Amino acid sequence: MNVTIQNALLPTKTGYQTCDVQVTGDKITAIAAALEPQGKAIDATHKLLLPGFFNAHTHSSEMWQRGAIAPLPLELWLSELYSSPDLTPEKIYLSALGTAVETLLSGGTSVIDHLVMPPGQELEAIAAVVRGYREVGIRAFVAPLVQDLAAKEGLPSGNHKTDYQPYSQSTAEILAWMETAIKQFHRPEEGISLMVGPTGLQLCTDELFQGCITLSDRYSLCRHTHLLETKAQQRLAYEKYGHSAVEHLSRLGFLGPQTSLAHCVWLDQADIPVLAASGASVVHNPLSNLRLGSGIAPILQYRQAGINVTFGCDGTASNDSQDILEAIKIGTLLHNTTEPDYQHWITPTQAIAMATQGGARAVNLSSQLGILTVGQQADFVLYDLTSLALLPPTDPVGLLVMGRPVNSVDSIWVRGRQLVEAGQVLSTDISQLRQRFLTTNQWQRRPLNAATAQLAHHYRAVMGLAN
């Protein structure tokens, strides 16, 4: 359907201007003052129009444990996460709906879902998540999360190498179902793209990474992985390869403009120019890094080196929210404490560009997404500037990033389809979603499981903590 957005406030290089935006089909076809309306006219007086944000790293299916996992470092937190065996396709569908809706209502129009699936039910899980994202209408990039090493291999051995159990699927089996999934679900023209998503060097063989590169090249898919989220992973890379993880990804040929790397907290100084030269993007997940005690990623250094950086919430049990605007705020302000030269601090305008253009670049779609210009996809958000959190009128972009504007999203379009109107989601039944969440899970507080306690002993030893 064609839509004319009238009298919206748009940021310019030096300030703001009021103008109209014409959407024809799924694209922006005109931006000017006083356009002749074609199709539905939307009065956007006192509304700010911005391109939609990217929630560029999450794991939607963790939603069933959000708020429930104790404060633990990643390696022990993962043991808790995987101790809950009852992830079904139905739960995966519902958590996709929940993730999509929270992302939308905080200004996000695209999500990169590094999808955690029950082993042996991967195709059903991908079908479920795709069904959820199609229903809501958010633009989705689904990277099925794969590994071919057992969980304990993800920790440095500290010279106490033991024989671990092999992973439940072979590398060849994993690559085979991945190719089936790509053929079945990769539909970029319909707003659903698949990516290759090896979880990270710590839990994957070189063969799995090479297989993912082959699939990425064969089907023109973007690549997504975790990189150096924790200090333990930094140590493990040197133990396994004798060089840094970035060096290893570079030697494997995994890095490129189609590659996005979640976290990047523990890079060596020498890794930064390697990453910059590759054209790969960094996805900054500040809240997850705080929650798991992973560290503060040196985002200002990356930006100065010319590396593209965008924001993610990270999984729903390591943040434990999918409010992308909150991640943008923390991810912007956090670095003021790490850099005395305030001229390098991230401005609100730069933060918005990172969340929009930066996200588009991370999925290699800068020509189609991330900026409000004629010819781009109609993925954008109107914010209600009469919301108390955005008043009195000052600099709305500054207040959006540095304030706390909850419930300020008025309307959203993705691919030209209106998904939110007057703060209400149109595309899915929210009261029904609430009911299904209530009847599917229970209020709980659970003790640490035995496997985590056992792993903690080893973790504490190799990380130099008193046992």
Ligand SMILES: [Zn+2]
């Ligand atoms: Zn993650």
